[in-house]
Amino acid sequence: MKIGFVGLGGMGQGMVGQLLEAGHDVTVWNRSKAPVEKLEAKGAKAAESPRKLAKSSEILITMLPDDSIVHGTLVESGALEALGKQAVHINMATVSVGFARGLAALHKRLGSHYVAAPVLGRPDVAAAGKLNIIAAGESAVVERITPILEAMGQKVWPVGEAPELANVVKIGANFMLASAIESMGEACALNEAHGVGRDTFLDIVTSTLFAAPAYQGYGKMIREASYTPAGMKMAWGLKDVGLAMQASHDSRVPLPFGGIVRDSLLEALARGDGDKDWAALAETPIGRAHLDKR
The missing domain is CATH 1.10.1040.10 (N-(1-d-carboxylethyl)-l-norvaline Dehydrogenase; domain 2)
Structure with missing residues (x-):
């Protein structure tokens, strides 16, 4: 399964590291290049833009700071429109309840799937693969992506079908x-x-x-x-x-x-x-x- 990962701050770097250790095929994008180069040395591939990354990904994972940056990086860039039908976007950021509802509605219109999966844990916990991950979305989709989430955390906590519940x-x-x-x-x-x-x-x-x-x-x-x-x-x-x-x-x-x-x-x-x-x-x-x- 081809995984794209956007957002390589302290949390994102550790999470991608765990995905690579688990043997997943991961392509990354980040605004600054240093984290990308660091992860390339560990086996990740680099994407030119969020849109190109989304287009080539079966699973798109994002770990960005807030509503505004998520909107700019994924919506304004056209990245979500580039996601394939039936592709899954896993948003692991802490975003507002209203924004989570809006993203879920947008994905439904576009034909892709949306799962909210924010995490409990700090960067050192992410680097150790010990995050607790709260997941909400269609149960069949959450079940499908659970092995990917388990590669980044010690436990996945499903909380319902509506993505905003995780937030x-x-x-x-x-x-x-x-x-x-x-x-x-x-x-x-x-x-x-x-x-x-x-x-x-x-x-x-x-x-x-x-x-x-x-x-x-x-x-x-x-x-x-x-x-x-x-x-x-x-x-x-x-x-x-x-x-x-x-x-x-x-x-x-x-x-x-x-x-x-x-x-x-x-x-x-x-x-x-x-x-x-x-x-x-x-x-x-x-x-x-x-x-x-x-």
Whole structure:
């Protein structure tokens, strides 16, 4: 099966690496050439454009940052129109619920298939083939592409026939992560104000009540104040919380904590932390507490 892959950021490179290790025939395209050359050395082929890549692919996988870039790269370029009838587009990016619905409708008109398959995991997890992949689309199509998804992840989680359902799950998961980071920052600020260091506090809670991968991983970064290189940039975190707020507005489901997290992210961006890992969000309430004590 001929696989095309668009989007070779930190996540995409690791995912393509896993596909190549599994013996798949993979052709790639990326705006910058360095990642393409790196993967060519591992056995990937290079495409001249997204349109030409789509035309020659039975499976087109995309891992792009947001709605706008997906639209420009695939729709405006004519790439989706070039996909063959019965070809499958697997969109593994975190996009808005409305945009996912629109892509599904476009594919239906064009005669190709659309599966949303956003992932849980950071670049190191992608490189190790340990992603958790949330998949939604026609059940027969999801079943057909599951071996490809399994080459990139440790588990595939089907959540329904409507592709946007996978994006709802991913947006909800990222909202929970942002909330966890914010709450750790606020709790650290409280403890530091009373003389208990963040290292001691986070060591206790991530070893007991919150001994879970998200808390332990982000807790370690906060303890060490180690936010570069970024696995998930602060600016991307703001985008994802914005997607949660947008989805909540559309479905009239209140997310009271969402406004707090969004404002903390905006404050972090205002202080110049946009390229840091979004774990640095914890520094917002900590820094605010220090200012209040002056």
